[in-house]
Amino acid sequence: MTEVALPRPATGVTRPAAGVMSDPGSSGRFGEYGGRYVPESLIPACAELEEAFRDAWADPRFRRDLDRLLAVHAGRPTALTPAWRLSEELGINLLLKREDLAHTGSHKINNVLGQALLAKRMGKTRLLAETGAGQHGVATATAAALLGLDATVFMGEVDIERQALNVFRMKMLGAEVIPVTSGTRTLKDSTSEALRHWVTCVDEAHYCLGSVMGPHPYPWMVRELQRVVGDEARRQCAAELSTGTPDYVVACIGGGSNAAGTFAGFADTGAQLVGVEAEGGAAVAFGQVGVLHGFRSYLLQDENGQVTEAHSIAAGLDYPGIGPEHAHLRDTGRARYVTVGDAEVIPALQRLARTEGILCALESAHAIAWVIRAAESGELPPWSTVLVTLSGRGDKDMATLMEAS
Amino acid sequence: MIETHLRRRRSEGRSLLVPYVTGGIRADWIDYLTAYARAGADAIEIGLPFSDPILDGPVIQEASGRALRRGVTVRGLLDEVAAVRIDVPLIAMTYYNLVVHRGAADFCRDLAAAGIHGLIVPDLPIDESASLAEAAAAAGVDLTLLAAPTTSAERLAEIAAASRGFVYAVSTMGTTGAQFAASGGRLAADLRQLTDRPVLLAFGVATPDDALTAVQSADGVVIGAALMRRVLEGGTPDELGATVAGLRKALDLDAGRLPDGARP
Numbered sequence: 001m002t003e004v005a006l007p008r009p010a011t012g013v014t015r016p017a018a019g020v021m022s023d024p025g026s027s028g029r030f031g032e033y034g035g036r037y038v039p040e041s042l043i044p045a046c047a048e049l050e051e052a053f054r055d056a057w058a059d060p061r062f063r064r065d066l067d068r069l070l071a072v073h074a075g076r077p078t079a080l081t082p083a084w085r086l087s088e089e090l091g092i093n094l095l096l097k098r099e100d101l102a103h104t105g106s107h108k109i110n111n112v113l114g115q116a117l118l119a120k121r122m123g124k125t126r127l128l129a130e131t132g133a134g135q136h137g138v139a140t141a142t143a144a145a146l147l148g149l150d151a152t153v154f155m156g157e158v159d160i161e162r163q164a165l166n167v168f169r170m171k172m173l174g175a176e177v178i179p180v181t182s183g184t185r186t187l188k189d190s191t192s193e194a195l196r197h198w199v200t201c202v203d204e205a206h207y208c209l210g211s212v213m214g215p216h217p218y219p220w221m222v223r224e225l226q227r228v229v230g231d232e233a234r235r236q237c238a239a240e241l242s243t244g245t246p247d248y249v250v251a252c253i254g255g256g257s258n259a260a261g262t263f264a265g266f267a268d269t270g271a272q273l274v275g276v277e278a279e280g281g282a283a284v285a286f287g288q289v290g291v292l293h294g295f296r297s298y299l300l301q302d303e304n305g306q307v308t309e310a311h312s313i314a315a316g317l318d319y320p321g322i323g324p325e326h327a328h329l330r331d332t333g334r335a336r337y338v339t340v341g342d343a344e345v346i347p348a349l350q351r352l353a354r355t356e357g358i359l360c361a362l363e364s365a366h367a368i369a370w371v372i373r374a375a376e377s378g379e380l381p382p383w384s385t386v387l388v389t390l391s392g393r394g395d396k397d398m399a400t401l402m403e404a405s
Numbered sequence: 406m407i408e409t410h411l412r413r414r415r416s417e418g419r420s421l422l423v424p425y426v427t428g429g430i431r432a433d434w435i436d437y438l439t440a441y442a443r444a445g446a447d448a449i450e451i452g453l454p455f456s457d458p459i460l461d462g463p464v465i466q467e468a469s470g471r472a473l474r475r476g477v478t479v480r481g482l483l484d485e486v487a488a489v490r491i492d493v494p495l496i497a498m499t500y501y502n503l504v505v506h507r508g509a510a511d512f513c514r515d516l517a518a519a520g521i522h523g524l525i526v527p528d529l530p531i532d533e534s535a536s537l538a539e540a541a542a543a544a545g546v547d548l549t550l551l552a553a554p555t556t557s558a559e560r561l562a563e564i565a566a567a568s569r570g571f572v573y574a575v576s577t578m579g580t581t582g583a584q585f586a587a588s589g590g591r592l593a594a595d596l597r598q599l600t601d602r603p604v605l606l607a608f609g610v611a612t613p614d615d616a617l618t619a620v621q622s623a624d625g626v627v628i629g630a631a632l633m634r635r636v637l638e639g640g641t642p643d644e645l646g647a648t649v650a651g652l653r654k655a656l657d658l659d660a661g662r663l664p665d666g667a668r669p
C-alpha cells in the first residue's frame with residue numbers, strides 16, 4: 001500500500017484521545033462540556049499553560065521530580081485502610097483511601113505540587129489561588145514556600161471567618177491572603193476575583209486553580225495531577241481484594257478534583273463510580289447547563305440565569321458548579337451523582353470517628369454518609385466492596401463541629 | 406446595522422463615542438439612554454447585569470449587584486427598552502451564561518425585537534463564538550469581539566475579520582475601570598492596520614483627555630466605569646448627559662482642528 005498524505009491538523013491542534021477520562025484535546029471538551037470561556041486577555045495565558053503542561057507531562061524528568069516531591073514532601077503513597085468495625089456494622093467491605101494523611105491534610109497538595117513545579121518550569125515567580133475551606137490555599141502556600149515562589153490567596157470573607165485556622169496557617173507559611181468582599185463572599189467569588197487578578201499579572205503569575213474546573217487546560221490538568229489518588233488506590237485494591245477492583249468507588253464533590261482523580265484510576269474497570277454532592281451545592285441534581293469561570297457544565301442558577309449561592313456545612317463543597325468532565329460522565333452514565341444534606345454529615349463523621357478512629361473533613365464525611373445510607377437501605381448488596389476517598393482530615397472543622405454540638 | 410451606522414458617523418469625520426449604562430441600575434435608568442443620545446453618543450452600550458461579572462472591576466460589579474438586588478431580569482429590561490425610542494443604535498453587553506440560559510437563537514431574537522442590534526460578550530472568546538455568531542447574524546444582531554493587548558498578531562487578524570459592528574479593543578490588562586494604559590494605543594493601531602471596521606478603545610477611558618489620547622489611534626471610545634461611578638454616587642440622567650456632552654465636545658473640537666483627510 002502506498003502512503004497516503006493525510007491532511008495534517010493545524011499546528012497546535014491536538015485531537016481528543018479515545019476512551020473514558022482521556023485527553024480532551026485542544027478544545028478541552030468532555031462531550032459538550034468544558035471549553036475555554038475566558039476574556040481574550042486570558043487566552044494567551046491559558047494556551048501557554050496548556051502547551052507547558054503537555055510538554056511537562058510527557059517529560060519523564062518532570063514526572064520523576066513530581067513523584068519525588070509527592071513521596072518525600074507530601075508523604076505518598078497514602079494508606080488504603082480497611083474500615084474494619086464500620087464494615088462489620090454496615091455489612092459491606094469498606095476501604096478508605098487516606099488523603100487525610102497527605103501533607104497539609106487533604107488531596108489538594110497533589111494538584112498543587114504539580115502546578116507549582118510547572119509554574120517554576122514556566123519561569124513564573126508567583127502563585128495565585130482561590131480557596132473555600134482553605135485547604136487549597138494552605139496547600140498552595142505550602143508548595144510556594146517549598147519551591148521559593150510567592151503566594152497570593154483569594155478567600156471570601158465568609159470563609160475567612162469560618163476557617164480562621166486555615167487563614168492563619170497560610171499566613172504562617174508566608175502567603176498573602178486577600179479577603180474577597182464581593183458577591184456571596186465564598187468560593188465562587190474568590191474564584192472570580194482570582195481570575196480578575198490574574199489578568200493583571202499573567203507574565204509573572206501562575207493561577208494555581210484548585211479543582212477540576214476553570215478554562216481548559218485546568219479540568220484536564222488537575223484531573224491528571226490528582227489521578228495519583230486513583231492509580232495508587234487501584235494498585236492497593238488489587239493487593240487487598242480477591243476481586244481485584246471494588247464494586248463501588250465513592251468520593252465527595254465540590255469542584256470534583258478528588259473524585260476525578262479517584263475515578264480516573266477506575267474508569268476502565270467495572271466499578272460503579274459515585275460522586276457525592278452536598279445537597280445545597282448539588283449542580284448535577286439541581287443545576288442546569290451554563291457557563292461560569294471559563295467552563296461549560298451544570299451550574300446552579302435561578303430562573304433568570306443568575307448563578308445562585310451554594311450552601312453547605314462544608315465550605316469546600318460550597319461551589320455552584322461541577323467540573324465539566326463530571327457532567328459528561330453523568331450524561332454518558334459512566335458515573336452517577338447523589339446528594340447528602342448537612343443533617344446526615346455530622347452523624348456520619350462521628351460514626352467514622354468512633355468506629356475507626358479517623359476524624360475526617362466535613363467534605364469527606366459526605367461520601368461516608370452516602371455509603372452509610374446506601375448500605376442501610378439495602379442499595380448496596382451485602383458485602384459489596386466499597387472504596388471511599390477520604391479527601392481530608394477534620395482538624396479545620398472543629399470550630400464548626402463545636403458550634404453544631 | 407450597528408456597523409453601517411458607525412462607519413457613516415466616522416466618515417463624517419467624527420470620533421465615535423459610546424457611553425455605557427448598567428441596565429436597571431435605577432428605576433429611571435432608561436432616562437440615561439435618552440440623555441446619552443441627546444448628548445451626542447454614536448451608540449449606547451447597555452449592560453445586562455450578571456451575578457458573576459469576571460471582566461468587571463469594582464464599579465460595574467457594584468452596579469450589576471445593585472441592579473440585581475432591585476430584581477431586574479433580562480426579560481424585564483428588554484421590555485423597558487422596547488417601549489422607548491432611542492435615536493442611536495443600542496448594544497447589549499452581558500456574560501455568556503445569560504445567553505446559554507435563554508438559548509442563543511432566542512436571546513438574539515429577543516434583543517432584536519427590543520431594538521438592540523449589537524452584542525458584546527466579554528467571556529466569549531472567538532474560539533467559542535461560532536454558534537452565537539450564527540444566531541446573532543440570523544437575528545440581525547452584530548456580535549462584536551474583543552481584542553486584548555496580549556492577543557497575538559495571528560489572532561488579531563482573525564478577530565478583526567470575524568467581529569461585527571466594530572472591534573472592541575481592551576486598552577489594558579485588567580478589568581473595567583482600570584487605569585487607562587498606553588498599551589491600548591498600540592493595540593488599536595495594530596487593529597486598524599488589519600481592518601477598516603471601526604476600532605473602539607475601552608477600559609479605563611475616564612476623562613476627555615483619555616478620550617483624546619485614545620482617538621489618536623482608535624476610531625472612538627467606549628466609556629463605562631467612569632460614568633457608572635457617577636451614577637452610583639447618585640448622578641442623575643441629566644448630569645451624566647452633561648458629562649457625555651463634554652466628552653462629545655472635546656472629541657469634536659479635536660477633530661475640527663485637523664484638516665480634512667489628515668486622519669489616517
Ligand SMILES: Cc1ncc(COP(=O)(O)O)c(C=O)c1O
Pocket residue numbers: 106107132133134135136210211212252253254255256257258259315316317361363364391392393
Ligand atoms: C477536604 C476536602 N475535600 C473535598 C474538597 C472539594 O474539592 P474537590 O471536589 O475538588 O475534591 C475540598 C475543597 O476545599 C476539601 O478541602
